[in-house]
Amino acid sequence: MKMILGRFAILAAILGFWEFASGRFMEPYLISTPSKIMTTFWAWLMDGRIFFHAGITALEAVAGFILGAAVGMTLGILLGRAEKLAELLNPFIMGFYSIPKIALAPLFIIWFGIGLEMKILLTATIVFFLVFLNTYTGVRSVSPELVNILRLMGANERHVLRKVVVPSAIVWVFTGLRLSVPYAMIGAIVGEMIAANRGLGYLLSHASAQFNTAGVFAALFAIITLSVLMNTAVGIVAKYAMPWEKAQKKREVSI
Amino acid sequence: MRAVGRICGQLATVKACSGADPIRVGRSYEGVGKSFGALKAVTDINLIVNEGEFITLVGPSGCGKSTLLNMAAGIFAPTEGKVFYRGAPVSAFNRKVGYMTQSDHLLHWRTVAGNIAVPLEIAGMTKAQIRERIAELLDLVGLRGFGDNYPNELSGGMRKRCALARLLAYDPETLLFDEPFAALDAQLRLKMQVEVRRIATQLRKSILFVTHDLDEAVALADRCAIFTSRPGTIREVLDIPLPRDRDLFHLRHNQHYIDLTARLWDEMAPAISAEEH
Structure with missing residues (x-):
């Protein structure tokens, strides 16, 4: 409770200083003011604009997220079990991984146009690598001793996959998913900023083009809200998918 | 060098190994050797494991005791050489x-x-059968x-007990233990030793038990196989003439036990001190 009050105090102090400083120390057209931002945000909320644009962005991010995660998980498990194949493909995978995925946007525009598909695929590409690499690591980290113990129990490859490999990879998959949420938003937003007439990214760049600073901040606020919602959703799904983790602190692994 | 290794596992019935060689009752290792690349892990191992027998394997680190279990x-x-199981x-x-290792792998x-159910699910038992068997096993290992x-x-x-229940769930005839209790504290280890001894006797399991703990090696065993350092081979098999239903809590005062551990220590000491260098 004290923690929450403390956080609100910090927030209030920042907003108060911002409001005060604007027009006194800094030009208002550069930083706007919290009150103006709230007014703009409220207006967008009232005319439904924010829901429309946020809905588009959420659709792109979620669809890309699911597509990328599904493919990443499948390939991660597959290559995790097929050591030779993984070794064969390793340089190609690392080569693709090293491309900043955003740099693929122009190519995707040529291939898929400037509609939703382009943003979904861009997002999926980004999410794919994070989930794939985490799943692969998870599958590789399954103890061979444990697999042998199961084999002695009469397990075949399908049993090993279903009872050990997939469940033990899940922790890693969710680590990958959590890391992916902000990146999924990057895919969707950058895609919209490059070429679109709807979505939060469009709202952001449109406000910026008109020097509507309050609008830019309002759009950023909407983006933050959407990201937090998605993070929370992944957290809730993770909790249900991994009931054994309830008390345990999750370790975050970055790559 | 031609090594002939034979791990004799136990046969279910003594009858099964009728013939000229009446000793070969279970699993046997005949002149068994195992190399990993240029590294020779074990060589020239001959061991016959009889039905229902508790054999402990001791020896310096890296002498191939675990290799023997893996081959079995x-x-x-x-x-x-060859490893035979029931001929x-x-x-x-x-x-x-x-197989049970130092890590419980739950x-x-x-x-x-759910853990105990794994081998039962693999065996294709029905939900009701699985539930019944789990209740039985939880009782057996004291996890009700x-x-x-x-x-x-x-x-x-308790994790060890759970791993033990899972191990017993599919009713393997022979249990291989690779230093399963090495990570436990002394009291807990003694308790688990009592459990293993009790369960092995009660269910008539044959057991190969690798350990570094010489007291454990004597306390649990019907026979104790002593390994030399790498490439490991069995130098001697000690008979442990302690009663089958021995009381592990009071072995400390048993003169046989005291003599045997001292003897085992004397056997092992040269190899252990050589290991230091």
Whole structure:
């Protein structure tokens, strides 16, 4: 409770200083003011604009997220079990991984146009690598001793996959998913900023083009809200998918 | 050098090994050797394991005791000689045996009951059969009432009990233990030793038990095989003439036990001190 009050105090102090400083120390057209931002945000909320644009962005991010995660998980498990194949493909995978995925946007525009598909695929590409690499690591980290113990129990490859490999990879998959949420938003937003007439990214760049600073901040606020919602959703799904983790602190692994 | 190794597993019935060689009752290792690349792990091992026998394996680190267990399980094949199980050469993954290692390898996403269910699910038992068998096993290992707990909610000893229940679930005839209790504290280890001894006798299991603990090696065993350092071979097999239903809590005062551990210590000491250098 004290923690929450403390956080609100910090927030209030920042907003108060911002409001005060604007027009006194800094030009208002550069930083706007919290009150103006709230007014703009409220207006967008009232005319439904924010829901429309946020809905588009959420659709792109979620669809890309699911597509990328599904493919990443499948390939991660597959290559995790097929050591030779993984070794064969390793340089190609690392080569693709090293491309900043955003740099693929122009190519995707040529291939898929400037509609939703382009943003979904861009997002999926980004999410794919994070989930794939985490799943692969998870599958590789399954103890061979444990697999042998199961084999002695009469397990075949399908049993090993279903009872050990997939469940033990899940922790890693969710680590990958959590890391992916902000990146999924990057895919969707950058895609919209490059070429679109709807979505939060469009709202952001449109406000910026008109020097509507309050609008830019309002759009950023909407983006933050959407990201937090998605993070929370992944957290809730993770909790249900991994009931054994309830008390345990999750370790975050970055790559 | 031609090594002839034979791990004799136990036969189910003594009758099964009728013939000129009446000793060969169970699993046998005949002149078994195993090399990993240029490294020779074990060589020239001959050991016959009789039905229902508790054999402990001691020896310096890296002398190939675990290698022997792996060969009995068919996890890998010997490079020399043959390993027989009930008269037939051991092929890949010998399902007549169960394996327990130092790490309990419980599936942390499954409850205790869920963990024990793994081999039963693999065997294709029905839900009702599985539930019944789990209740039986929980009683056997002293975990009644803990079926719904997750492994990370259990103490080290309880995790071992759970692993033991899972091991026993599919009723393997022979149990292979690779220093299963090495990580436990002394009291807990003694308790688990009592459990293993009791269960082995009660269920008439044959057991190969690798350990570094010389007291444990004597306390548990009917026979104790002493390994030399790498490439490991069995130098001697000690008979442990302690009663089958021995009381592990009071062995400290048993003169046989005292003499045997002292003897084992004398056997092992040169190898152990050589290890230092």
